[in-house]
Amino acid sequence: MKTFSLVLTSLAIAISGMAHGAEIDAKYIQRIGSVNQVSAAPLSKSAHADALRANLVAQLSQANHASKVTVFNQPLSWQAASTKVEGEGWLVYQVTMSTDRFTQGTLTVKGLENPQVYLNGQLVKSADKVELELTNGDYHLVVLADGQAQDSEFSLDWQGKSEVDNLDFTSQKTQRVSAEQLFDSKVISGLTLSPNGKYLLQSTIEYQASQGDTPIQVTELRKLSDNSVMYRWQDNRPSSAVWSSDSSQLVFVANKKIQLLNVADLSINVVATDMDNVSGLQWLGGTVLFSWEKPFKADEKATSKRFQALEDRWSYWRNNSQLYQVDVASGFIRQLTDNKVSSSLLDSNADKGKLLLTRSPVDYAQPAHGVTQLIELTLADLSETMMGEYRSFNSALYADDGMYITAGPRFMDGRGIQDPNLEVNDYDGQLYWRDAKGNVSALSKEFDPSIGSITKLENDDLIVTVTEGDRAPLYLFDKSKKHFNRIDTGVDMIDGFSVAIEQSTPTLVFAGTSATAPQKAYKMKVNSSRKQLLFDSQQLSYANxxxxxxxxxxxxxxxxxxxxxxxxxxxxxxxxxxxxxxxxxxxxxxxxxxxxxxxxxxxxxxxxxxxxxxxxxxxxxxxxxxxxxxxxxxxxxxxxxxxxxxxxxxxxxxxxxxxxxxxxxxxxxxxxxxxxxxxxxxxxxxxxxxxxxxxxxxxxxxxxxxxxxxxxxxxxxxxxxxxxxxxxxxxxxxxxxxxxxxxxxxxxxxxxxxxxxxxxxxxxxxxxxxxxxxxxxxxxxxxxxxxxxxxxxxxxxxxxxxxxxxxxxxxxxxxxxxxxxx
Structure with a gap:
């Protein structure tokens, strides 16, 4: 449900004290109509009357700051409710009201035929008496009717349940923020930029009261130069989408299929079918790597469960996920790993024909009572080399002459600890470098922000997400200088980002918010503070x-x-x-x-x-x-x-x-x-x-x-x-x-x-x-x-x-x- 505010140009100073029942002064109410719209059937007689009314109210609510509204080329003007109703047709009345506490009472509508009462755009009841329970907030009340009742004067009356149930009428042109706005408003939920910086895959999510708990999710392929939409998905939206290195193709999973979109003609080809539980796609030359999970099927006749480990309380622990490779041209698939423990893909190196993967076998020997195995797989013969077993490990990425690793301060016997005399927190993420000979050095020991994710650019520099105090900014890590530079995004919290990794001066797209600023999305060059707006939740949902x-x-x-x-x-x-x-x-x-x-x-x-x-x-x-x-x-x-x-x-x-x-x-x-x-x-x-x-x-x-x-x-x-x-x-x-x-x-x-x-x-x-x-x-x-x-x-x-x-x-x-x- 969206919350709308409105301008009541004839309103005076706020009044209150209507708990004992009183007619709302007509000077606080505005009206459109009567409107004798040419139609095969009036609003109330239509086969889709409820939908027609709901759409009409939604449009009028969105336009309530305008003095005029046009319906089928017919200009309609908001006017004082006290003016005489001329002709026959539907009528709509609106009034803004607010309360500073939980308020209960009865709204009575007089003098209208078949009144429909809407609150903040949503139908409350079709009746001339409506019970309202209003939480602390500002409201836009709309009454839609088929016409004026004969021999009866129009009025709106409020009867509070007790002496504290008062309503105020105000000339404020803005409203306080509502719960519905904060939950329902459209936001960007995913960004995937092509390596050349020309195309953006953007996903959004929003809610509407009529849809209940089901979100409205849309994914669009956009041309970044002008932010125009090239392709749109709403049903069977793509997941695990990843661009080819030349930005000409986008591979993704949808409808249990691995699919390939060709940007040149926007055609879609199916690479593989029956791909249930597939995720984590990565390009490797003309092939695509992916994780394929096999869910554990329990014995339906079993009356008990013998636990195999502490992890067995996790509902998904007995599922097994392994790595596969599909040849895009032929559709042929081969299995790359086969282990009792699930294998997780971290990164790949096409030039060397190597993959980085992890496994987490059961091991409680030391806190935090788990271990991660870092493994390198050679694609030529599928041989595996154990690079290390760690109790403080998050991720790793290949670089030209080694690899980056993120882990806690205790990684490699405390390589990242600033002061050995102090206790450290294993969740305080650190950045490390492992050279080609296996030597590990700490890169962030003197850097107070906690390291999150890392994204490698073509020159081996990194875009790094961090926790810095109560903010979550982006940093550029300069490998040659071993220095962190904060990127001037202008927002406190990065919700999501993507970077064109193959540009000499990479383009960055990101979405983020600040403590009192709704989500915005921008594009910018990594080395610049100049930004171009791509998406603005403020204008969409919080303008008033x-x-x-x-x-x-x-x-x-x-x-x-x-x-x-x-x-x-x-x-x-x-x-x-x-x-x-x-x-x-x-x-x-x-x-x-x-x-x-x-x-x-x-x-x-x-x-x-x-x-x-x-x-x-x-x-x-x-x-x-x-x-x-x-x-x-x-x-x-x-x-x-x-x-x-x-x-x-x-x-x-x-x-x-x-x-x-x-x-x-x-x-x-x-x-x-x-x-x-x-x-x-x-x-x-x-x-x-x-x-x-x-x-x-x-x-x-x-x-x-x-x-x-x-x-x-x-x-x-x-x-x-x-x-x-x-x-x-x-x-x-x-x-x-x-x-x-x-x-x-x-x-x-x-x-x-x-x-x-x-x-x-x-x-x-x-x-x-x-x-x-x-x-x-x-x-x-x-x-x-x-x-x-x-x-x-x-x-x-x-x-x-x-x-x-x-x-x-x-x-x-x-x-x-x-x-x-x-």
Whole structure:
């Protein structure tokens, strides 16, 4: 559902106080019509009446800032609703309204034939009385009717459910951001640029209320010079698409086939059929390499399962994936690897006829309780050479005289560690060089940002994604100078990018966002700051949206560490007022990035009247190895102090925040932090933990990845050799110290942090007589991703804080009426 705003040129200053039932003054309402449109049947009599109305309202909503609208060459003008209706035909009325709290009531439409009530472009009900439940936000109300009723005056009446259910009418030309905008708006989900920089494969995703949880996904082949569309897929979209080295062909998987698009004439040829579970395509001369997975088929008659390893809890672990090669000209396919352990392709070298691949056999001998084998395969005889076995390894790429490797600081016996006297975090990615003789050197030891992915250019320089504080920029690594240069993209967070690797001065295309800036996509030269806009979500979906300001807020903790943070202010912030606040953190091994939207919508919370403080406590990557190393064997020891200190500093710096109305929340490790903080402080008036860990031992032994993550976060520590860590840092063992009202949210299909982690804490607090709520989301895993579930999750969270921090329980009681006191 899209949220639209409108201009009401005749509106005066905002009014409110309509809870006891009143007719909405006609000066706040605009009308088009009557419109006697020549048609075989009127709107209400058409065989597709609902669709005709929906399309009409959608178009009128999008055009509501225009004084005139043209329908079948007939100019129509918005006019005051108080003017006399002339002639017969359909009518449409519009009014904007807003509320600063959850509001319930009845809208009554009088004097119209067959009224249809739409809210923000979506049909609410076809009736003259409509029940509305409005969350804190701005709304565009449209009433479409077949005509004016005889002997009856038109009016819109509002009857609030109680004295607090007021509506305001405003002349604002912009609206606060909505949940629907943040989730539904079209964004770029994939970019693949041809090596010569002429062609771009671009994928987008968006949602519409009428489609529910099913996204609308489109992939287009575009000519980069003018951004024109050459070819378009919506059904059977291409996956694993990759360009040939001469940019003349694009190979991809679609409809269980490997297909080849020839750019010259846009013809498509099928290279191979019956290609189910194929991925990871790479060109190698006139052939294509790919991974082909064979799913494990369980015995349907079996009544039990004997686990073969800790990994066997993973639903996909018994599947086996191996490497294959298809000759594009003949379609002949040969198998390149055959192993009980899946083989993963990293890179290929056509000149030397070599492939780089990895395997991960079961090996728990050392933390993080897994091992990666780096293997080189010779295509001539399919012989394999083991290049090494590593417990801290991410990826590798061939270069002319060696290879690049990304791995943790402990790679090659700690080759990447800055200071051997300090603990390091294995998730803090580093860049290495392995020469032709096998000698390895660290390239990023003195580079604080954490290395992510690497893309090699023709001259062996790299485009590198990094985590740098709470930002995710791109860097160019100059091989000859062994130097990192930040690329001036102008955005905080890179969502995706692609580069023309064969140009002397490569062209870069990328999509990204900033904390208060929706997604944009640009093209630019790697060595320049000049950019050309390719895609703008701001204009598509947020042109009439107003956002609050964001301010950086750092402080120095008692240990002398700089703790990064940022503050979001409400859209209509007034420093003379007192606001409730929300404090958000992760506390785990990565910072909270400056994404515009996502699962944690800071801009939405600010739009709903909260000052939002995002703090980056010790333990996060992107701030240097010493900072990230404080994550290891800590489990809240440093992070909790940083969050408490930071919250106090934030309150001192922002007198407009009511210190008695501050809430806190986090998810996963941040959910653990929320529960842990509740045992350490009463600075917060209400808390929410999503998918949090309450018992370190149970998460370590039961979560699908618990043993592996604990191999980093609790490196070398186990319940038998360090019980103090597993007990003293587990919130469950200190539940009796909790005094803060706590909301626990969990997906009941969570495999990462099993739902029992919230149940343990819920049971403890219930038995202790503490204030606690537990809300499970059915069939949801660690992340709540489906559209309606996401909205329900956001609403549950904000209804909880409205109840506890604003003394407004109505929203919570509407969602969960069984909790209402009789």
């Amino acid at each position: 949206t107003r956002l609050g300001k964001i301010e950086d807020f750092d402080f120095t903790n008692t240990h002398g560490h700089n703790i990064d943070g940022r503050v979001y202010l409400p859209a209509d912030f007034d420093a003379r007022k007192k606001y409730p606040a929300l404090v958000y953190y992760y506390g785990g091994t990565s910072p909270v990035g400056r994404h515009f939207t996502g699962r944690w919508p800071f801009n939405l919370w600010a739009a709903q009247g909260y000052v939002v403080y995002v703090v980056q406590p010790n333990g996060a990557t992107g701030y240097g190895q010493a900072f990230s190393g404080r994550h290891v064997n800590a489990w809240g020891k440093y992070s909790a102090d940083d969050i408490i200190e930071g919250t106090k500093a934030f309150l001192n710096a922002y007198p407009s925040v009511d210190a008695k109305r501050v809430g806190n929340m986090g998810a996963s490790y941040g959910g653990f932090m929320t529960m842990y903080l509740a045992t350490k402080t009463d600075i917060f008036a209400a808390s929410m933990s999503h998918a949090g860990i309450s018992n370190l031992s149970s998460y370590w032994g039961h979560g699908w990845w618990g043993y592996g993550y604990s191999g980093v976060a609790s490196r070398g520590s186990f319940p038998w050799n360090n019980p103090e860590l597993y007990i003293e840092q587990s919130p469950l063992y200190h539940a009796d110290k909790i005094t803060t009202p706590l909301l626990l949210i969990h997906g009941n299909a969570d495999t990462n942090v099993p739902v029992g982690e919230s149940h343990y804490m819920y049971t403890a607090l219930k038995l202790l007589g503490k204030e606690v709520e537990l809300v499970e989301f059915n069939d949801q895993d660690h992340h709540i991703n489906t559209r309606q579930a996401r909205f329900d999750w956001w609403n549950t969270t904000m209804a909880w804080f409205d109840m506890k921090l604003k003394d407004e329980p109505q929203w919570w009681n509407s969602i969960y009426p069984e909790t209402k006191e009789e």
